[in-house]
Amino acid sequence: MQTPWDYRYAQRTQRMTSSTIRELLKLTEQPDIISFGGGMPAPEMFPVKEFGEACERVLRDCSAQALQYGSTEGYLPLREMIARHSVRYGISISPENIMITTGSQQALDLLGKIFINRGDRILVESPTYLGALQAWNAYGAEYIPVPSDENGMRTDELESALRTGPKFIYVLPNFQNPTGATLSLERRYQLVDLADRYGVPIIEDDPYGQLRFEGEHLPSVVTLDGQVNHIADFTYRGNVIYLSTFSKTLAPGLRLAWVVAPPEVIRKLVQAKQGTDLHTSTFNQVIAYEVGRGGFIDQHVKEINALYSHRRDVMIDALEEMMPAGVKWSHPQGGLFLWVTTPPDIDTGPLLKDAIERKVAFVPGGPFHPDGGHQNTMRLNFSYSRDELIQEGMLRLASVLTEHVKLPVG
């Protein structure tokens, strides 16, 4: 159908394309495909009973507020709860440092809206979260990729990248999307130190930090930044904007996340959000507060971690048993993803098409790299599928991969 809208699209739409991840999510709607593509939590872990009780209580006691328009900053008791939670993790903040967003994706969009001019360069890990690139492409961002390994961003390459004048640094330090890697403590210190020295602020995206299965919790970048120059522990200096979410600890269907920032940045974000969706669902905010206020989330996260840790092990056992020689994978200490590297002659893009024919799906790793390349990588989600589906899915994937791996002649 031809319409007068056809030749009216804004220039910026040229860089707006449908993300591989989102297109793949559609595949998971076909029930016969075993998908390791999406970043979906295990539905068995949704706190259905607690939601049900909260809905009942909220609709009985405060429906007039919960169903009405609310403030753009977000529901104050929820922001207070987040502030208390943050203090425990070493960030001393108050509700005026917090805005509730419609998922972390919205925080990324609004940060792009208030900070990114066309041509601004953002320093990112390579690979990095595709949704951030997608949000910021719309504002004309360019990227300065810094390579990463099993300990996260390679801080030995950071200084030369900082010299090229990035607007800010974007980093996912815990169980990164897509690699599952965690930034080591030593590198965290180097990151805040170098960022401080070059006066470049940081956006720390931390959707998975609480999903640690083993090993010690590492202080977040925003916490370490409060200790730079040894002024005082716990000071929120405002150099680091911190993002987190209820999508992995409660349920993604609520679209509830938050951003921690200096009050002046929060004011700008609020203005941007007013024009974007007025505010995040009041009902969902009140429900999340009701479910979370008694300390439920801490307890619940332990159960999530027990299940996800088990599923990670099932996946790694299956990979060890089934994968052809030359295929390698990471061993993440938490989160939702592990990262697979195939022999260099494999391109996981065409591989995916064959995999889908065998009714198994993953996300090719290439698009996560703003500098291109890395076609021989893939992201696997281990949180969503039950044991037998993980095993069956790995069997299918291994058989497709085995066909693609060119055996050495001789």
Place this chain on the structure above:
Amino acid sequence: MQTPWDYRYAQRTQRMTSSTIRELLKLTEQPDIISFGGGMPAPEMFPVKEFGEACERVLRDCSAQALQYGSTEGYLPLREMIARHSVRYGISISPENIMITTGSQQALDLLGKIFINRGDRILVESPTYLGALQAWNAYGAEYIPVPSDENGMRTDELESALRTGPKFIYVLPNFQNPTGATLSLERRYQLVDLADRYGVPIIEDDPYGQLRFEGEHLPSVVTLDGQVNHIADFTYRGNVIYLSTFSKTLAPGLRLAWVVAPPEVIRKLVQAKQGTDLHTSTFNQVIAYEVGRGGFIDQHVKEINALYSHRRDVMIDALEEMMPAGVKWSHPQGGLFLWVTTPPDIDTGPLLKDAIERKVAFVPGGPFHPDGGHQNTMRLNFSYSRDELIQEGMLRLASVLTEHVKLPVG
């Protein structure tokens, strides 16, 4: 607190300012202020029982879907329900013409994102919805204002405005925000005819269309556009993008609205929404579908209209009884607002400060006019407050106004 973010704001933030409406909404949180400022539905009309039953059913029968990530387009059964509803109102569309948005404000933002280049001129009614200006200012829009009167946009001034090359026309034909005026049938025909002649597409924003208290329902602009050139009734030609919402018929706290557009525009909107908030709350979409699917909304709207019609009458009676000479007001046939014009020497900006001291609030009319002026106007909401509060509030407002009206000397 000074931070490295301070000198990093994008250029576009210079045109992002906090809206008068949203700042005023904060006042309504003070319980002793009688506010006619916000555009808030009556909380007594929230279908609390139906929501409670729906929550229970959804959490029992489909929690794994309702709490999980969903598709960016929106929950298919909800889009099918909207398509069926639209056919009854003369727009023959299918779910591929519909995307669910996080409130209509998000539809405005996403339309700005995909269509507006810096400097593009949008043809708007003057006055018009402030939230549209706020959304589009961020993309660098300029405005071509066309004056309006008690019958909506003055189509006799439309042709000369169309000659100046607007990107699209933005119009709220039913019980407009802020004036409460309805575009007459004759002017609707003129609008679609002129738009068609000049090849300029239209965005029709219709949050209040179902809230008609009296008089005949008028066909929407998108419906009339389907009859241009008498091709065939009910054809969706795609020239008009149509917006509506569940905020006024169910509850604004759900943040649920929808956009009707050609499939190609929907595809672009979906790409933009992916980068903006991934998708609208699955939980809220499933709840709205459960509440709405049996035809509940039609019945419920009748009850809403009975109450709002009564409250409008209470407000108009109070205005007639209490207001000083020279103050005039509209008599809207539906919606949430009426429009007050004071004598020309009054500025309702400073008046508001005095009003707030007397614990009554409204929205000054000036900012709704992209061409400035009209300082002697104000918007009053009649849907939110109970009878005795409307009467007491009008008493307070009349006393402030009486002090400001300079009586003729003689």
